[in-house]
Each structure stands twice: as C-alpha cells, then as structure tokens.
Amino acid sequence: MRQEIIADVKRDHIVNLLNSGKRVDGRAFDEYRELSVEVGINQRAEGSALVKLGKTQVMVGVKLAVGEPFPDMPDSGVLTTNAELIPLASPSFERGPPDEDTVELARVVDRAIRESQCIDMEKLCIKEGELVWIVFIDLHPLDYDGNLFDACTLGAIAALKNAVFPKLEENGRIDYKTKTEEKLPIVDTPVEVTFAKIGGHIVVDPCLEEEEVLDARLTIGYNERGEIVAMQKGGSGTFTQEEILDIVRRGREKAEFLRKHIPG
Amino acid sequence: MRQEIIADVKRDHIVNLLNSGKRVDGRAFDEYRELSVEVGINQRAEGSALVKLGKTQVMVGVKLAVGEPFPDMPDSGVLTTNAELIPLASPSFERGPPDEDTVELARVVDRAIRESQCIDMEKLCIKEGELVWIVFIDLHPLDYDGNLFDACTLGAIAALKNAVFPKLEENGRIDYKTKTEEKLPIVDTPVEVTFAKIGGHIVVDPCLEEEEVLDARLTIGYNERGEIVAMQKGGSGTFTQEEILDIVRRGREKAEFLRKHIPG
Amino acid sequence: MRQEIIADVKRDHIVNLLNSGKRVDGRAFDEYRELSVEVGINQRAEGSALVKLGKTQVMVGVKLAVGEPFPDMPDSGVLTTNAELIPLASPSFERGPPDEDTVELARVVDRAIRESQCIDMEKLCIKEGELVWIVFIDLHPLDYDGNLFDACTLGAIAALKNAVFPKLEENGRIDYKTKTEEKLPIVDTPVEVTFAKIGGHIVVDPCLEEEEVLDARLTIGYNERGEIVAMQKGGSGTFTQEEILDIVRRGREKAEFLRKHIPG
Amino acid sequence: MKVGEPEEFIIDGRRLDGRRVDELRPLKIEAGVLKRADGSAYVEWGGNKVLAACYGPREIHPRHEANPQRAVLRTYYSMAPFSVYERKRPGPDRRSMEISKVTRQALESVVFTHLYPMTAIDVFIEILQAQAGTRCAGITAASVALADAGIPMKDLVPACAAGKVGGHIVLDLFDIEDNYGEADLPVAIVPRTGEVSLLQMDGNLTQEEFEQAFKLAVKGCMQVYEKQKEALRKRYGGSE
C-alpha cells in the first residue's frame, strides 16, 4: 500500500505544478525535451539510429534479409517491426517474452511506418511471388525516461533513411559484409507525437514522472503532408471529444518540429 | 481446507440421493440431459456445429487446409484434432498452453473419429506424396457444465458431416471465400458415451456436479455398427471387471440415442 | 537458513578430511571412481553407451538424420549435442526447458567433440550444399552423483565410436530399421578431465558431495595426442595461475586413463 | 493493387453490402447467455459473432497482482481458430495482446473498481466469427457482460468504428472495406459524458476527414448504446 500512497503524493505534486502552469522538469506544456538523432552508429545493421530525448535513449537497427512474399502481396517486400524492453533500460522492464507494453510499442511504431507507405514496398520485390526483401526494424530502448513512442518512431524512420542494401549474391544469399551504395527506397518521413492528459492538463512529450501519473495518452502519427496515418489512445482515463480534436490539430506542428531532427 | 470439506459435503449429498435412486438433477441413471445439435452456424469454418447438452455448450469448427502427407501414408489426408478450454467457459479453466485435461479431451475425441475411419482419408489425397487435404477439428467449449467428451465428439462428427470443400486454386492455394458443393467424404458416424461411477452407482452423462465427485469415469466410442472404436477410463478410482463389461454392453444403446441427434 | 548451515558443516567436514590427506569417499586426490563403459545398449539409437562413474550413471544415444548443410559449410555434416537433466536422475533437477547447467553441460561436451575434429565431418556430406548427415548426441544422465562432464564426454565418444549408419533410401529418407555395416568416421578420441578446488586442495573427478562444496572447477578436454581442445572453469571461486598450469599438465595422464575404458 | 481489391466501394450511394455510408451493420445483443460465467453477453454484428463473459469480483491469482485499493480489471481478447478464413493457431498473438490492452483501458474508467480491493474482475472476449470490427464488438459485448455480472459501473461503453473507403467517410467497416479501404478509426465512448475511452487509427486521413470520421464514429457508438441498454432491459425488465 505504501507504493500506492507514494504514487498519490507524486501525482498531487505534478498536478499542483501544472495547475500553476509548470511542468515537473520546467518545460512549457507544448515543449519537447532536448532531442538528438544520430545515424549510422552500428556497423552490423544495414541502417541504425540513436535517439536521445531528454534522458530517454533508444537505439534502432534496420536489418535486411530475403524471403518469400505474402501470397496476397506477391510483388511487395515484407516489413517487420519488433521491440524489446530489455531490463537493462529500466527497473520496471522484465525478462521474458514480450508483454503487452512491448507489443503495443512495436505495433504503434509499425503503424506509422506502414500506413504512411514511407517504404516503397514494390521496390523490395526481387522476383515476383518468390523472393523479396524483408525489412526488420528493431526498437531497442537503452534508458527509459518516458515517451518511447515518439523516440522509437523517430529512430525507426531515421534508421530506415540511413539504410543501404547489402550485396545480394546470385545464389539468393546475402553477403552482409559487402554493402552496396543503394539506399532503401524511403518516400515519406512519418513521425509520431504523444500528448498526455494529467489532471485535466494536456502536455506534449511526457517524461517518465508524468507517464507514471497520467490519466490518458494520445499518440498521433503524421506523414510529411500533415495527414494522420496512425493514432493510439492509452491510459485508463478518457479524453473529451474537444480535447481530441484540439490535440490532433496541434500535433501537426510538433510533427514538423520532430521531423527537422532527422539527418539526411 | 474449507474447499475440501465442501467437496465432501457435496459428495455425501449426491451419493445419498443416488442411494435412494435419484440423481442430483432429477434424471434417471441412464438418462442423458436435454440435447440439441445445430450445424452450419459458422460461416468462416468449412463445417461447424453447436452442441447443447443440458447447460454444457460446445462449438466445433472444421477447417480445411492443404499440405504434405505423412511419409508413411503418402496417399492419405491428415487429421488434426485440437481442443481449447478457454477461461470464458468455466472458472476452473486457465489461460496458457494446453494442460493435461485439454490434451486428453482432444485425444479421446480424435480417437473415435480416427479409429472409426469415418473420414475416407484416401479421398483427401490431391497428389500422392505431395499434396493432401488437412482436416482441422477444433473443439471449443463455451459453457462447461460436465461431460465434454460426449458433447465434443457429437459436435465433431456433426461438423464433419456439415463440412464442404473450399475451392482449390490451380496454384495449390485455397480460396476460402468460394465454397464448392462437395462434402467431406464421411462414411461412418462414431459417437462417444460416458458413464460415471459415484459411490458404487453407475450413471450416464455426468453433469458437472457429478463429475466433481465421481470415483471413476468410462468413455466408450462406438461406430455405426455398434463396434467399439475407442475407450478411456478416467478418475482415480476403479471399476470392477463386471462393471466394465456391463457398461460396454449398455453404452451401445446410448450411442444409438446420441446418433439420432446429428443432423443430415 | 538451516540448509545453509548444513552446507557449511558438510564443507568443514570435507575440507578437514582433505587437510589430513583424505577424500570423503576414501579416494586419493588424483584417483577416479570406479569406471565402466558399455556400448551398444540401445537398439533404437545408431550408437549408444552407458557410463558408470562411481554411482553416476549416464546413457548417451547417437541418432543420425539427414538434412541441409549450413550455408558456410556446404560439404560438411552437422553435429548437434543436447543434454537433458531429467528429474528422475536427481532431486535437484527440475522439469522444464533446459536451464543454464543443462546448456553448459551440452556445450562443454560438444566443445571437446567438435574441436578435436574427432568426426570426419566431410565424410558426412551426401550431396554438397544439399544433403548431409546430421549427428545428434543426446546426453542422458540417469543417476547424478557428480562429475557429469567427464562421464558424458566419455559416453559421447564411446557412443560415436559405436554408431553405424542406417540405410539411406534413394528418395532421401532413412530406413532406421535396416542398419548398414558402415561405422561413423571417427578419427580421434577426445576425453574430458575435471578437477575441483576445495579449501585449497585440488582433486580429480569430484563426487557429488565434493561438487556441492567446491570453490572452483576446471574441466579440460584432450585429444589423442594430448593436445588441449576444450576448457571450462566453473564455480564462483578462483584458481591461481600456477594451479591452472599444474592442472593442465596433470590432466593429460588422467585423459590417457579414461581413454582406456572406451570399448572398440 | 492488392489481390481481391474491388474497383469501387460505393455504387449509386450504396456500399458493397448494400448499406448507406452512415449505416451500421445489423446488430443484435443478448445478455446472460452462459451458465457458468457471472455475467455474459452475445453480440452478432454483421458477420461478427462475439461472446463475452465476466467472472468476478473474485480471488486474484497470482496473488502479487492484487491491489489493496481497488479491483484489478483484466480483459482478454481471443479469436477462435475457426473465426477466420485461414485457421488461426490457438494462443495469443501480438494483435490480440494489443486489443486486450486497449479494451481494458476502454473499460477501466467506468468500472467502480475501488469497491472491490484485492480482487480480480476478469472479462473474456471470444471472437467466434470475424468480419472486421471485432474489437468494437468485443468492447460492446464486454460492458454488457460486466453489467450482467452486477458489477457497478458509471455507464456502459459502446464502441464503433468509422473509416475511409474509396474516398468516402463511412461508418462501421465490414471486411472488404477494412482490408482494402484507406483508413479505420475505432472509437469507444462513455455516453453519459461523451468522453472517449478508446481511439485508434490506421490508414490515411486529412485533418478534415479525421474530424468527420471521428464524429460519425461517435454517432455510431450512440446507436450501439441503445442496443446495449435494450439487451439489459430485455434480460432484467424495467426501463433501465
């Protein structure tokens, strides 16, 4: 029960601050934490990125392999997005098969990548119905201090833009040690923007302390044209309809802000 | 310990009733509960049935797929019977991989279907040694009030008789949305009959309250000719040899009764 | 806490004995327990051995199958070594997926077999890049009284030397019931020798009571020429550098001793 | 173009299954359909057939999941192997895990969990036959099952999707529209306050299209809400 009481005290503190217009780490309500995106930081991956969003650190690796296409998409490559919440990154992450938070993270990031059609999947077809490129995106948080959705989506699109094809040998096997000059066909730059609702206030980019006490969360994916390509509400609380319409409008500008941090 | 005492009290009550010739739900010792079998109740399955046996409800779906035959049976289709005891159906069912009760249920139902040779498996051969039909029978109890063996076997054979082939395309893939007129080749109608021994009394079709206190259980599968095709004793108690011979003889008539409820 | 105290008392007893030059079961410090190796004791395996080392009993089975080679070794067979620590063999073994002790045992035995190149893997190639023999070594302790490393390695090489090929049919399937006269191509006879350090004393072939209290363990694999092919230090304690050099020198003679017990 | 994609989604103002753009598929809800569960509901919604059962408040296992301040609400969404064209292998997959989570979060705000500390309230949703929109059907069935189990709740939670197909904003997508359409937007609301407890989207919508679809989905939820109340009235009588 002590843990519950501590949580209540923390929440009161954060809500009191918000009531007087302040966030727990001093930011404005619509302000992201300090953000950096480095790419090409992993020589084993075909593409890679390290995102630092405040103290949150996420590494993303893009690996390419070849395999059969899905039968209903014979001329299209395959995209697979995977997340691992390794216990190195947080005392709240546990070993074992992916839990629902891990799965949700992977699927919400995947949604923005997939639905924005940012990868030209038909260019990944090697031989129709037989052999296509498979794109693995591995989301790998290293230090979890809140808002993995936005950090991982940024890392994913940055790593995709960084990725080059390895050499495909005639026997259909890949020579991973020989990289070509050819880049993955990336035609859009989706990003995700997350807002949290805490005690009636709406803030962007929740840090861990805010995530721990939030009522509800809304993540929105935008493509380059500002269209909405993915949404995910979280948390056991609710939003009013007006709040949702407002957040969706405001998020677009935040998306522009995030997109500027992607190299290349 | 309280649970154990409650169980003892329940058992005493049921045995006392049996001693005076009565069952806990008012049935005769050799009487089944009210029974109905509906077929064709699922449009995604190739064949389906909903069995209601008293308050026990079981849905069975038959799905067809194609694949390779077993190497020692190159001209024969493949039969796979699976059960799921989903926690929706009973407070005693738990999530997770199949436990021994689930596995026993699937295997005992499978035994009657397989050993009665009710499916003409050679008619399921598409190309010898290469491509055959695979028949999946999924046993899916929805409300567990006792005697899943008999209800599931009934549902399985009813769903098999209800099943039609989907369209097989030239490339070896199945167009599930287009069903053909051709029915699965079903050549026998096996059923299973379960008796329980409680305090020395033998009753047919145990309801849940009886199952919870029984000493021993005997399930017998019969084909259309009244031959025995499967047996399974359960429970930690024993039967006398005479009891077994007597049950096996009496079961045949119960099998006829059950078989009448199968549509088509 | 009681268990911890009992362990301390046991340890004191064993160390006191060692201080006065004695081992708990009366052996000399450099003496193995009574050892026997029987081969051909299993008619389903292509090769088999039963090793008794004191009260430790290990059965090893070698099974052969066919499959694809690894892409980087297209003309080479495949070796797979597996251990199971079944709960029948010890109250400390638990059911479930292999734990780290099981995996270590399999890998350390595998290391000696693989690195000594005792199997001529190129002779296991049936058709380059397509079909090769796969050798399964299954280590199966039946009664665990200490020093599984040495017993299992002995069993593995004895079972390999005992193994004959089953008949390979023209269609690429194996007729296991028909064994040929041809033996597996075994060209070396590696063995492993294990020393334990207990209270500063070094003893060979620790029995279970010694294993339970040892500070550190060193297992060394030797080929027929006395070269070192595998090593594994265990235990949470340490060895001095001198101890290691000394053990490695002394182990060679013990390896000769063990090798003499392998039939054929 | 994907294999099987239709050329047009709306012909003469009618969708491929004959509905208008703002029309729900036929919806039937029945409460109290199972003996063993503490509460249950069966929903037929177009080609969806969904069963929900509620057990609880009851003892919680494993014990360390208990909360001394409130009941723990657990929701499990699962698809029967024969609920889809290609047989689904039993056991939870990633999609089911995500839906189980958002379903729980859609329902948590209405259940008075603080009345039952240290207990579990378990809701199981079984998709027996699927034709798109199963998560909405599941949430709709689940809140009726909770009510049928006598769990005190602020309100029922109806759910309904809107989306975009062939350039049109439509209500309640069926499978062809879901597979080949441009966007799907499932929504759940708490009708008495109008607040939103579930919101997901995948596809592509402009700002304006989103607003239009969102409002349409909320309207759909209100129609579903009427059916939920009707089912409970039918089971328990009274005027609710």
Place this chain on the structure above:
Amino acid sequence: MKVGEPEEFIIDGRRLDGRRVDELRPLKIEAGVLKRADGSAYVEWGGNKVLAACYGPREIHPRHEANPQRAVLRTYYSMAPFSVYERKRPGPDRRSMEISKVTRQALESVVFTHLYPMTAIDVFIEILQAQAGTRCAGITAASVALADAGIPMKDLVPACAAGKVGGHIVLDLFDIEDNYGEADLPVAIVPRTGEVSLLQMDGNLTQEEFEQAFKLAVKGCMQVYEKQKEALRKRYGGSE
C-alpha cells in the same frame, strides 16, 4: 495398406516374433537400481527398456498445489530422444501428457496418500527404448519404484495390453502388431480385488472381441504381477 504392413500376423499359430497369441514378451524387473531416487525400478519387457524413479513423500513445489488432506501423487512419463527410430525432440508432447495422466489415475487408488498430507510423491518414468506397450511397462515399473521407496500401498499395479491383429485376439502387442494391427487395449489392475484402474482402447472390436481381449489382458496383468513381486522379494528378501 500402410507402408511396411505385413501380409499376415500369425503364421502356423505363431506371431511374427515367435510368440503364441496368449504369450507375454520376455519380462525382467529389477528394483532399487538408482542411488539418488528414494525408490526405483528397471523393466525390460521385449524391446522396451524403462526406468522408473520415485521421490517422496517430499516438500511440494509450487506450494499452492499442496493438499491438506493427502499427499499429491504426480507422475511423469517421458521418452528419451533415442528411444525411438526417429529421434524424439526433448520435452513433453501431447501423447506423453495423456499417458502421464492415465498413469497417475492408474496408481492413485492404491497409494495411501492420506498418510502424508501437504507433501508430493513424484514418480518419473523414462522410456529408454520403445517397442510398443511402454505405458504398461511404465505403470508396472512405477508401482515397483513406489514400493521400493517404502510408500505404503494397498497393492502393486501391474499393467498389460491385449489387442487384435490379423483378426486374432492376442496378448501384449509388440511394435509391428501395434502399428499395423486392428486394436490395442491396455489394462491395469489392482490384483487383490481384481479391480481395473487403467483401461484405454483404440481400434475396432466387436462386443465379443472386446470381452475376450479384456479378459486376456487381465490374465496378462496377473503374470506381470508375479514378476513385480519377485523383483521386490529379490531386493528385500522375505516371501512378500
């Protein structure tokens, strides 16, 4: 006809392995073969080689499985990877799970479990080499291992199968008969009362054939019982 099926099963009154229809395969039982187990038994029965070990009564893990009125008997049947022609992947499969269950139910009625509340009695059966009839060999070995561990029991439990091959009712099928025959009927009994604690069947038997096979299996059990007692006498001396 399956690949490998023999044309006839009985030639000149002899089965393919030379036995008469009512003859057991050679059976050898040894008690007390392992150091670590509290009780153990080794059975060679035709081409079957089976080891059974009993641990207990002992502390039970996980704790919540404990029963305050009696010991919990747990039985685990398992096949070594090299026990069959095609290597068996380690770990329990569905067949092993079913056999573990019926084995437990075959033994539960004879063990005085109420003497050891809150404990576990664990029996592990390991099939080292299989030639049909391993569940009967396992039950036979298990009850000797229980006795060897000093667990108080009403009686030993011998098991033996009968079946039908090539139209004949025969005792104790070996692998060719099991694979290609018409029916297999494993039975376990409690000899002092003659009661039946295991009964399974798959195949096809008329009423009359069943009765004939059942009685033959019971007779087989009694022969097995003699071997069990002999093994225990050999280990512990006395006349049992």
Place this chain on the structure above:
Amino acid sequence: MKVGEPEEFIIDGRRLDGRRVDELRPLKIEAGVLKRADGSAYVEWGGNKVLAACYGPREIHPRHEANPQRAVLRTYYSMAPFSVYERKRPGPDRRSMEISKVTRQALESVVFTHLYPMTAIDVFIEILQAQAGTRCAGITAASVALADAGIPMKDLVPACAAGKVGGHIVLDLFDIEDNYGEADLPVAIVPRTGEVSLLQMDGNLTQEEFEQAFKLAVKGCMQVYEKQKEALRKRYGGSE
C-alpha cells in the same frame, strides 16, 4: 577450408587488422552512461560495442531465490538483434545462457555479497555490436558498472582472450581470427591477487602453446584493468 577463410593471418609481422601479435584492439571505457540504472558502463573494444547496467542491491523476485546469508548476483548476457550480420532472433539462446553463467562465476568472487543478505544484484550486459570477444568485453563492462553502482568489491575483474591463428599465439582475437583461427582462450582475472576467475578454451593447443597463450591473456587483462580504473577515475575523480 571454410568459405571466407584467409590464406594467411599474419603478414610481415602484422595481423589482418594491422596489429602486432601482442596488441589489444583499441579500447574505450566510460562509466555512468545511463540514468535509470544504479550503475552503468559503456565499452567500445575494436568493433565491439557493449553496454552494462547494474541494478541493486534490490528486492529479489521471485522471493524463493533470496539467500539469507548474502546477496544473489545475477548476470544476463544478451545480444541485440542488430549486433551481428545475420539478424539474431530476440531472446536467450544456448550460447547466451552459458556466457551469462560464466560471467556470473567470473564476478562472484570479488563482490561482497554477504553485506546485502536477501537482496539481488542484477547485472545486464547488452551487446550492441559484435566483433568477437564480446564475453570479455561484457565482463569488463560489468565490473565497472558494479563499481559505478557503489557495490563494494575486492577488485575489478578485467577479461581478455588470447588464441592461436595461423600457427601464432596472438592477443585479443577479432572476428576473422575468431572464425577461422585455431584456438580461443578467454581469461578473466582478479588483478590484486592475480587469480583466475574465468577460463574457457576451444580449439587446439599444445601444452606449450597453452601456457604461452594463457600468460599473454593475463597480460592483456592487466592492460584492460588500467582502462577500467581510468574510466572510474574519470567519472569520480581522485586517484582510485
């Protein structure tokens, strides 16, 4: 000869990556790189990039693993999916399980676990990029992370491998040498006493070669030790 095997490993006294036989790859160690962990370290060692984090002493789950006399040290070695050329499937494999075990045994002797009975000290090692020698890099990082977490220790534990390639004994194999060389001998030591807490070998070494390689590896460990101390000095100032 394996696909990709080089014809010579040492040309004009230089290895294929330009090093001398007794030369380490470039090694960089940084302590305290993570916010959430109680202690952490990042190691770049040639083409290896390794992160280690220490949590503890902390409550232990599951509880029955607690030891009333000392803390339980738990170590987990894991490879990121993108750390190797062919994507590694997530989750522990057999190799990782073995390395986790020998890593724990390499560190246990230096940690004063008796100061924290009933607790866990957890060390997680994540290989972000691999170029052979990751277990040594992991142990090296882990002991710095333990120190960074303020866990009292007798000493740091540096680790380094030696091996044999193309007939030469060399220090600190990189991937081509590891894949195609004749032997690999990873060693970890406790520098203050010179004692050996990790020793593994696979390949082929004569007695003399072993002694030479072993001594070379110990020397390598001492160089690694200097880098470890430097990293901690850099983080905490002082002269260590």
